Amino acid sequence: MAQKNIVVIGAGFAGVYATKKLARKLKHNNDVTITLIDKHSYFTYMTELHEIAANRVAEDAIQYDLHRLFGRRKNVNLVTDTVTTIDRDQHLVKTKHGAYPYDYVILGIGSEPNDFGTPGVKEHGFTLGSWESAIQLKQHITDVVRRGAVEHDPKKRQALLSIVVVGSGFTGTETIGELRDWRDQLAKENKLDPEEIKFSLMEMAPTIMNMLDRSDAAKAEKYMQKRGIAVMKNTGVVGVHEDHVDLKDGSTFPTATLIWTAGVKASDQAAQFGLTQGRGGRIAVNAQMQSQDDDQIYVVGDVSYFAGNSDRGEPQIVQGAEASAQTALSNIIKQINGQAADVAYKASYSGFMVSLGSRYGVANLMGIFHLSGFFAMLMKHLVNMLYFVQIFSGYYLFQYVMHEFFRTQNDRNLMRGHLSRQGNVLWAVPSRIFLGAMWLVDCAYKVSGKESWFVDKLRLPFSWLQPAATSGASAAGADTTSAATGAAASGAADTATTAAKSVFSLSYQYGKDPMMVFDQMPHWMYSITKVLIPNQQVAFFMQKSMTIIEILIGLALVAGLFTWVSGGVSVMFTLIFCLSGMFYWVNIWMIPMAIAVMNGSGRAFGLDKWVVPYLQKVFGKWWYGQPQSLYGQDTVK
Template sequence: MQNETVAKKPHVVIVGAGFGGIRTARALAKNDVKITLIDKYNYHLFQPLLYQVATAGLSVDDIAYPVRAIFRDQKNVDFRLAEVSNVDFETKVVTMNTGQISYDYLVVAAGGMTNYFGMASMEKNGFGMKTLDESVEIRNHVLRMFELAAHERDADKRRALLTFVIVGGGPTGVESAGALSELIYHVMVKEYHNMNFKEVRIMLVEASDKLLATMPEELRDITVETLIRKHVEVRMCVQVTEYDGQRMSLKGGEVIPTYTVIWAAGVKANNLIDTLDVEQASMRRAVVNEYLQLPTRPEVFIIGDAAHCMQGERPLPMVAPVAMQQADATAKNIRNIIRGKELKKFVYKEMGNMATIGRNAAVVHMGKFKTHGFFAWAIWSFVHILRLIDFRNRAVVFVKWMWDYLVYERVVRIITRQ
């Protein structure tokens, strides 16, 4: 009898355990519905801090948390470790690499992936930073470059080993450049006694004429000045055309010898969206209506980086606050459909922008409020710690940040893979 009752509950299938998927599941978990959450990883990842894993500031388990642990007290939430390959909207069936599952309501929160804009050589030889594995790979590589450079006698090759290029002037690029600088000039400089750190070169390359384009001009200028003080060479209005793993070519003919190019210049919707029979817009995102539904499929919601949602003249940005607000709105509208109530249109409430450039250095813009320096860094730190999914993660990250702040140390400098 109990199984029959459970079977009659509306079945909500959520694809993706990122900010949008986890938030939707949490918002619906206390309702009389059955929830299946599907992801190819068994953890929720706090992507905004991936760059700190890449620069030896945090460990992988500091910014990731098991999905099953999040929902251990919600008996109506089931997790499937699987990768979705297709959705049949007619039969309401999701196909995974481990089987199929039917749904009454579907929430696609598949997130985004690195967009190389068709540059095959960069995709092959550069480093993306959208997954834990990619961040660990960057960390291992950077540490290995110093080990190789420490005993390299050829001056040209040594300088190439010590040249680190970050492509993309958004928050990820700026934060990565600042963190890499602090790793090198606060930590590594104390341990490589025979190395000439004047040979180290950190470059931040941006194709447009602005870093942090959504920030006010005053804060953009402060960002550039701060990076320069941190020994970062800022190159704007510069386009990368090719990278073969040892030489990066720029539009205009300049060639920069380097073994390290980190690509932070673009994001697009997950490849899953390409397999669905949906209209797509910029960055391959699925076009949704004002309720975040597919226009012809009211039982299907698409949120977060996978959704092309217009507000005003521009689509909403591919950032965590958008996904989280869309998750709340989607959960409410699923409840409204089940209860026969009117749906509510989604309206995004702007949360502002912020980016850290390193120790005591950040920029924050919220409405008319804008600030920089230590106060902005404190705000950035507080917000990011608060958004971590679990108390343990918050406590560990706070302690590591304080340790780094007090003693200029990065504790996660282990090369784990050769």
């Protein structure tokens, strides 16, 4: 087969999805090379821009380095450059710094905000169409609230502390909800009454959130109004100034912060390629996602215009981007294999989810299930995480979970801050050291002397290893070849004897015998244990190995080294001891304590403060390579 080159232009939702899928499906075809070109060295999770603008997550939380996404894919070349044109005669994708031959192009350059030429939006307004614009908006809001807090003139103060969002689509409602979450912290930092910071959502139509079922939209509107957000319907903005906006009815509204989210259009770059454009500047495609002008150029995501289902084109949402990318890559694979490109686009929208801050949202799943509040937000997070599963990125799936649940501040997450790791881990240090010392002290007698577990003398109380000896702890370990009634009677007698001697408690009681968690090993545990430890030789090895591991756990916890792993192993060992009939209720505290120390307690007065970041750096570089600002031919070596 002759060498085939696939060039993907744009590392957005559709471009990354298509590149990941192609790389995986064609990984054994050495005759195919995939080149991904983007002006940035990272993929921006565009649907979460409002979280950056409203200071909920770190600024880099929605930036995913392309090398970390594709570093293990040997059939993918990354290029950081700006595409200028597609030379269809010479089959070249030309950039500012190079040119790349192609047999097939996947064009996914996305969309940008559409202000419909409204005067003043570009000069005095803000949009959310890029990572840079989100940072700019966050900095602006921080500045105007700070200025408003010390402004003596009432009119100027009102304008500075008034935030307006125009448009009640996904971006507008999610933005104003997230900004409202930020309000109290902004007020606290600037010594303001939170009620002074005002939020207004302006919508030209008589209803808001028109992509949703009316009942879901009504819930969202009620929630916003409850939180003090002014929902202004039938309100058109016709002009934007530094300290106010002009409304369609001839009145003005004071604000120094107008965020325009009232529409999107194809990226202006779409006009550079000489391809037929449709509504909103989007490039017209057929059902196979091929440009109407060139069947070797596939157009995907927000920039594609397919009128087969609606004259408005397909919704410019992530689900549409994925569906169009899947159609394009399926057809390209068929063409590479000498087959006809006959896979037609199939719209598949499982539902719509809109967040109104970090804790509340509304969702419509498959037109059947209507969710609100906690469950709607949970579903939104699950859908976001599903994307990382689809593009095979466990690393960024983990990072998403950490940013959204464990690294947030001021309780701004779905679990209201209860999972946040921003708390001071210093106070978990005594627990960590005590738990480690417990392992070491309890292992002391196992290392030497008459009770040593390093001599070939059986210490494990399992009946099949020493048939002559039985006990309450090992009675259930007896072979079940005897009659069931006999076993039951024996077990009942043992239980009655144990119950007479032992007392349930979570602390030692003077003069009382503590109760075991399991006085008899469960049958399923018995079966597993007998397979793993079938004879005394294996038992001797297991005794020595377990003792060594317990000592290592103790040392690691005391030193604060690999605390998460050590805590997890502590939990696992404790559970095994419980199920083996070798553990008391009064010692069950070890499980919650071990879980508690897993929350980074080794980062305070522990070696994890230095060791874990070092290992992350070393292994991250080994597995993913070194992230760079530029990829491709123009990379500075």
